[in-house]
Amino acid sequence: MASAEVALKHTHVEKKKKVSERYWQGSGEEKKDEAPGGSHVPGDQPAPLGSQTNQQTRASEKKKKYKAAERHGKKAITRKPDPFPGSAPVPEEKRLKFRRKMKIDQLPQHLTKLRRVVASSQAESEITEKESARHDQLLLQEDAGFLEGDEDEDTCTISQEDIADAVDITAGAKYFNLNLSQFGPYRLDYSKTGRQLLLGGRRGHVACLDWQTKQLLCEINVMETVNDVKWLHSEAMYAVAQKKWLYIYDSSGIELHCIRKFNDVLRMQFLPYHFLLATASATGFLQYLDVSVGKEVAAVGTKAGRLDVMCQNPQNAIIHLGHSNGTVTLWSPNQKEAIVKMLCHHGGVRSVAVDKTGTYMVTSGMDKKLKVFDLRSFKPFQSYFLPAGASSLALSHRGLLSAATGDIVQVYRDVWNTPVKKPYMAHKVHGAVWGLHFCPYEDVLGVGHGEGFTSMLVPGAGEPNFDGLDSNPYRSAKQRQEWEVKALLEKIQPELISLDPGKLSQVDYATFKQKHQDKVKVLGYDPLARDKFKPRMRKKGRSSTGGVIRRKNQVAHEDKREIIITTLKEKAESAKERKKNNNGQTSAVQRSALDRFKKRAAP
């Protein structure tokens, strides 16, 4: 019974009298300490978030308000204050991602107007930085994929079938093989949104399909060797580099153009913001085709032989070419010479890839090495030795590197930061790998090989959150049309391709000399140069040779006059100074008569 009574004492009836404690009110002890005082001032509660000083100032402000209200004879309405006042704080490291440039704080005092403009624009950019960081923190829907092994289990030993079994059915369906042994090996390309897949078999088979629904859009045989295939800006058109010429087809397989100016193309890259199709040919030419107007923008003879290694830097639209002598060269359509030449390998370069941020370049060569370069300083970061050497490379949005060695596809993680010991994933396909491509915004790696095509699951490869205005995999036809118009309107001119695309917004500190040189170039003469004095023609024999010379001589000293005046002034000043010094000296040491024969010290 006693136990029952004890139990009765702890019934909910009694408990309910006590105000339920909220998690922001701190520990129970503090509460007890406060309770006897009885005077509970709102705003004095311990702050769970935010800096202490900030909180204190807030509290004092509130107190002031209350006091002011009392003074006016009103009774302050007590209500629970907001436990988390203001907007949620954004950590500094999150904001760093959206920081555009360094602050300007050293502006001369007299430029008041400019200082005001700069200050206001900086304040604005700070707000946007904060807001985008907050958006990043709260509103992104998806998380990235991952793969973790159990204890003593290497992730690279996990087979594709196991992964496909373990994940949900829609994701599992993204692992599949296409057995196309007849026209292989295959090159491939994913469209910018990642929805469509384009396959090009070496022996002429070209197919494009919506790979997620496995719906075939078109399938043709061009009855010719196919070197490379590439989607253009939308999924309505693609380019095929065939044996002789470059062809453009639409998504139903109708030949739209045969471009005879582009011959023997081996590799292609599409620059989506410039609407440029860059092609590298067997004759050593790098050509740019503007697909919006159908004109060749630039043709650069690289003088480096057959060009079959090519990639683009997605941050600045520079084309990287790998050569058989081990160099990698960087090109823009505006320059006939390579912007940068880097010796990367002993022996030829087999493949090049640049990451999404444009910071790292990964190359593989005939010397069986895989190297990571920093594109800011053009210096090597890491160097790996792969026993079989990598024939093709691909980098995913989140920085996963896939390297094909023979018929094995290996995926590495974090190749640039720390030396990697073993691959993250590995998969064996049938036949030698011919093309590798990570699908944008999906955890999928497409592998084209001798026996067809394999779509591999690589958890953590794809960017989980796409930007709907840039490339939206779920866009409707209407949205696509609107995007296309907008994209064409803001097509970047090829002249703006350079190593640093942000250069345009920086202050161009042209020196006076540069400005003057430019002016001379534009005008064709030097506006600051003094024209030579030309005596006017005079009549009645006053323009005789002697007279002309006399008149010229009258003016000739004009030019010298200024110089003479200044030098005289200087001389006088220096003489004065010398006199001063001499006076000091004479007082100290008497000049002897023989001093005049002394050798004078050099002035």
Place this chain on the structure above:
Amino acid sequence: MKVKVLSRNPDDYVRETKYDIQRVPRNYDPTLNPFEVPREYTRAMNATKLERVLAKPFLASLDGHRDAVNCMAKHSTSLSTLLSGACDGEVKVWNLTKHNCVRTIQAHEGFVRGMVVRFCGTSFYSIGDDKTIKQWNMEAPGYGVEEEPINTILGKTVFTGLDHHQKNGTFATCGQTVDIWDEQRSTPIRSFSWGVESFSSVRFNPVETELLASCASDRSIVLYDMRESMPLKKVIMTMRSNTLSWNPMEAFYFTCANEDYNLYTYDMRYLEKPVTVHMDHVSAVLDVDYSPTGREFVSASFDKSIRIFPKENRNSREVYHTKRMQHVVCVKWSADNKYVMSGSDEMNIRLWKANAAEKLGVLSHREKLAANYNQKLKEKFQYHPKVKRIARHRHLPKHIFTEAKEHTVMREARRRKESNVRKHSKPGAVPMLSEREKHVVAVVK
């Protein structure tokens, strides 16, 4: 083994029904949106080009006067009403929205020299060459009733300028003297003169309402305080000023339209040199009026064009002209900051947009956003040479173009001569004078 592979639910990314708006998930990661500067530059370029394409400032021409338009007055309370006086003594009241004349009065014999609407908007004053000041009712008389002024004052001399006090029933006229009148009396309560001169224009300060400024024919601008018996001070310039206008927001600034083709913005407190010299016209400037925001003003010139100047800039941002427009005598900036009205010698009043490329009418929210964004872009890239070239380009009539060229040559020659004189004189004998210092002769207090 723990594994997660990206697998999106399409329901999160597509709209539920076709009546919804499309979902557009955003990710502001800079690496997903590369080339932001070149793309912005391209957008700015497009915006600048579009602005030039859409720059159609001319709205309407109001015709009906039978002689040159000599003066105009804005209605103080109604945006759509404009009053104009012509050289044949006719006053017309216009409805600007309907572009028609609603009332015609034969007010004076000879020129109508000036008009002003009383601050309450119920009546207006006009002065003419017949030495009279007439007060008229703003309401038109009933059908069949003759137009009669409420009040007529016969003065001793010809009046040339008129302005009304902002708050009470006094007004100022100028002629041989500057007179302050009480509305109830038929003689001036005060008259100012400073030497023998005649005045061309008088204006009340819109903020310090007791202050006045007037332009005199002896090349001076005189400031008065209505409460005192003597003028405050005057600045004498190299040439005569025709009219002046006070900045309505920073009312210590005023701008005067000068005969030497320039406009001068003065700070009332420091008349020693003007704050800015505005030079672009190629003939005498006849009238000037500030925008209600006080950031810009419009000037009318004898060179058959009107120009809009930002208040702190040396050069104009806009020039308006048409083939048919002759010497522009008077100009007004509408009180809603959207329109400019100009009256010219060939009897027409023209209605212009103050911002040539602005879209009129009600804008949707998205239109407003786009306009603001484009404006900001244009601002950001305004100094890039290609953008600047497009933004600055204006077509000019041949006579203005050639004369402007001529003036640059003349200015250069004058500069060269001065430097030659300086070179051959005693150092310091010919001082370097800035453009602002050149045109002020003296300040008298």
